[in-house]
Amino acid sequence: xxxxxxxxxxxxxxxxxxxxxxxxxxxxxxxxxxxxxxxxxxxxxxxxxxxxxxxxxxxxxxxxxxxxxxxxxxxxxxxxxxxxxxxxxxxxxxxxxxxxxxxxxxxxxxxxxxxxxxxxxxxxxxxxxxxxxxxxxxxxxxxxxxxxxxxxxxxxxxxxxxxxxxxxxxxxxxxxxxxxxxxxxxxxxxxxxxxxxxxxxxxxxxxxxxxxxxxxxxxxxxxxxxxxxxxxxxxxxxxxxxxxxxxxxxxxxxxxxxxxxxxxxxxxxxxxxxxxxxxxxxxxxxxxxxxxxxxxxxxxxxxxxxxxxxxxxxxxxxxxxxxxxxxxxxxxxxxxxxxxxxxxxxxxxxxxxxxxxxxxxxxxxxxxxxxxxxxxxxxxxxxxxxxxxxxxxxxxxxxxxxxxxxxxxxxxxxxxxxxxxxxxxxxxxxxxxxxxxxxxxxxxxxxxxxxxxxxxxxxxxxxxxxxxxxxxxxxxxxxxxxxxxxxxxxxxxxxxxxxxxxxxxxxxxxxxxxxxx
RNA sequence: GCCUCUCUAGCUCAAUGGUAGAGCAGUGGACUUUUAAUCCAUUGGUUCUGGGUUCGAGCCCCAGGGGAGGCACCA
Numbered sequence: 001x002x003x004x005x006x007x008x009x010x011x012x013x014x015x016x017x018x019x020x021x022x023x024x025x026x027x028x029x030x031x032x033x034x035x036x037x038x039x040x041x042x043x044x045x046x047x048x049x050x051x052x053x054x055x056x057x058x059x060x061x062x063x064x065x066x067x068x069x070x071x072x073x074x075x076x077x078x079x080x081x082x083x084x085x086x087x088x089x090x091x092x093x094x095x096x097x098x099x100x101x102x103x104x105x106x107x108x109x110x111x112x113x114x115x116x117x118x119x120x121x122x123x124x125x126x127x128x129x130x131x132x133x134x135x136x137x138x139x140x141x142x143x144x145x146x147x148x149x150x151x152x153x154x155x156x157x158x159x160x161x162x163x164x165x166x167x168x169x170x171x172x173x174x175x176x177x178x179x180x181x182x183x184x185x186x187x188x189x190x191x192x193x194x195x196x197x198x199x200x201x202x203x204x205x206x207x208x209x210x211x212x213x214x215x216x217x218x219x220x221x222x223x224x225x226x227x228x229x230x231x232x233x234x235x236x237x238x239x240x241x242x243x244x245x246x247x248x249x250x251x252x253x254x255x256x257x258x259x260x261x262x263x264x265x266x267x268x269x270x271x272x273x274x275x276x277x278x279x280x281x282x283x284x285x286x287x288x289x290x291x292x293x294x295x296x297x298x299x300x301x302x303x304x305x306x307x308x309x310x311x312x313x314x315x316x317x318x319x320x321x322x323x324x325x326x327x328x329x330x331x332x333x334x335x336x337x338x339x340x341x342x343x344x345x346x347x348x349x350x351x352x353x354x355x356x357x358x359x360x361x362x363x364x365x366x367x368x369x370x371x372x373x374x375x376x377x378x379x380x381x382x383x384x385x386x387x388x389x390x391x392x393x394x395x396x397x398x399x400x401x402x403x404x405x406x407x408x409x410x411x412x413x414x415x416x417x418x419x420x421x422x423x424x425x426x427x428x429x430x431x432x433x434x435x436x437x438x439x440x441x442x443x444x445x446x447x448x449x450x451x452x453x454x455x456x457x458x459x460x461x462x463x464x465x466x467x468x469x470x471x472x473x474x475x476x477x478x479x480x481x482x483x484x485x486x487x488x489x490x491x492x493x494x495x496x497x498x499x500x501x502x503x504x505x506x507x508x509x510x511x512x513x514x515x516x517x
Numbered sequence: 518g519c520c521u522c523u524c525u526a527g528c529u530c531a532a533u534g535g536u537a538g539a540g541c542a543g544u545g546g547a548c549u550u551u552u553a554a555u556c557c558a559u560u561g562g563u564u565c566u567g568g569g570u571u572c573g574a575g576c577c578c579c580a581g582g583g584g585a586g587g588c589a590c591c592a
Contacts, residue, residue, distance in 0.1 A: 029561050030527045033543060075550090090552075097549040114549065131542070144550045168528040168541055170553045175528085177584045189528090232592050252592095279518090279590050385592085409592070427592075437592065465591090488592095503585090514583065 037163045051161040056136035059083045063106035074147035085136040112150040132162030200495040202318035210313050216267040221256035229467040230254035233276040249275035255473045257294045261484050262476045269293035282503040286512045289491040298485035300424040303438040308335035318498050326431045341404040346384045349391025356381040356406040356421040381406025396429040411451040413439035438487035445477035
């Protein structure tokens with residue numbers, strides 16, 4: 001003892017883990033339960049068995065087992081040998097026969113464990129298994145009389161002992177606080193949780209395939225930004241010690257990706273964790289994921305096309321259909337999607353024709369007539385957007401491109417070639433939520449400087465969300481950026497749409513929460 | 518930031534202001550075709566925290582904490 005460096009872990013006593021003296025234990029509270037299981041570990045080690053072996057060779061995942069032998073007749077016995085592994089989810093002990101259900105990432109399967117087959121010692125070990133333990137199983141394929149496909153083990157190896165009891169096997173884990181804080185427990189027990197994150201994964205994987213097929217290159221740009229820009233939002237701030245430099249966590253990746261377009265990379269995208277220091281709600285998490293892409297020689301029309309393709313393809317890949325359920329209604333996301341100008345929505349909502357060229361006093365009066373709050377510094381364009389949001393946004397259920405945002409609220413978008421008060425910009429709305437935002441990119445360095453100066457003025461005037469003037473970005477534009485279309489899609493919100501959930505926390509593995517206690 | 522709701526055993530939930538209970542999980546026992554296995558027995562509580570009212574508080578009141586929903590905020 002003492003020579004093996006593992007001793008210090010292996011010999012850790014029950015009381016060390018729980019601060020409870022073994023002899024005083026009774027009952028089955030959490031501490032007692034953990035103590036009981038820790039005692040099983042000691043027992044195993046005394047017998048020379050390792051409750052935490054290093055690896056296990058499996059021949060099949062459980063869905064492979066089911067797809068290969070799923071058609072066996074009831075009562076079938078085979079010589080087909082498999083090695084599978086999974087977590088013990090349920091156990092039914094009927095004396096000399098134990099039925100257990102194990103689960104791996106792909107499926108569940110029943111184990112048909114016979115004392116006569118595995119022998120007395122191993123059978124005793126099987127009886128000592130707790131729900132939640134990981135096991136590796138070597139055995140043959142069979143079905144029960146009732147036809148349940150099962151593995152008949154010749155050997156059952158404990159791969160990892162669970163010290164903590166699992167949530168209720170039938171009712172699962174429903175306390176939302178616990179589900180979000182202990183996502184591992186949520187994933188163990190709740191099928192829906194596993195499904196939501198599979199949908200999210202399939203969505204992102206689909207995006208990557210679609211983008212690759214169009215010649216886009218995936219890039220990674222800085223998370224730590226010396227300037228705030230690319231969006232209208234409050235940033236997180238941080239500090240680099242050695243450089244003694246104030247930094248912001250990025251609120252968008254736009255300005256860096258467009259630098260790459262200047263550099264000649266032509267088609268780039270980033271799946272970017274982004275940070276905004278704002279409120280938390282069912283639609284907002286302080287860190288979230290955006291996919292932004294930029295395509296040289298394209299404009300907003302090209303970008304709307306690829307938006308439709310990305311999302312409809314992802315729906316197919318993640319769900320097998322483009323039909324999703326929204327507000328209890330079946331909605332087909334199949335393209336093409338309607339396109340309608342923001343000023344037309346706002347005009348309909350207000351019952352009066354609206355245009356950002358109108359005098360500010362007139363627009364303010366219309367806003368007041370519709371109980372739309374207006375800040376002093378806002379111009380006609382910003383007010384029109386507010387009127388749109390108040391009167392129309394929530395009613396857009398089916399995918400719709402809202403287009404032609406006023407110049408005032410679009411400092412990085414190019415002016416509409418047919419209307420100098422509007423931009424060639426769109427936002428995609430589904431279920432009343434903004435899912436995507438794109439435009440023909442402003443590439444005139446002189447005009448961009450002027451727009452930045454307006455932003456800076458707003459910031460100086462006290463707007464905490466306004467961007468600042470980014471000299472390096474302007475220098476990049478001075479080298480010449482080709483005509484470019486750009487797009488951002490909110491991955492979390494798209495995953496929400498596909499998964500059919502109403503809270504962003506359902507599609508973020510570890511949402512931001514206050515610390516426990 | 519504001520409003521409403523919520524917090525009881527490891528999990529899911531009960532409990533007129535009057536002895537804190539059930540199911541699952543756990544423990545002991547029976548059972549070689551179960552599948553939310555079943556049957557018998559049984560352990561387990563800082564009722565989120567701190568005050569207060571009351572003869573008596575899980576329950577009523579006040580303050581605080583966590584969470585959820587809504588509003589506000591939010592390109």
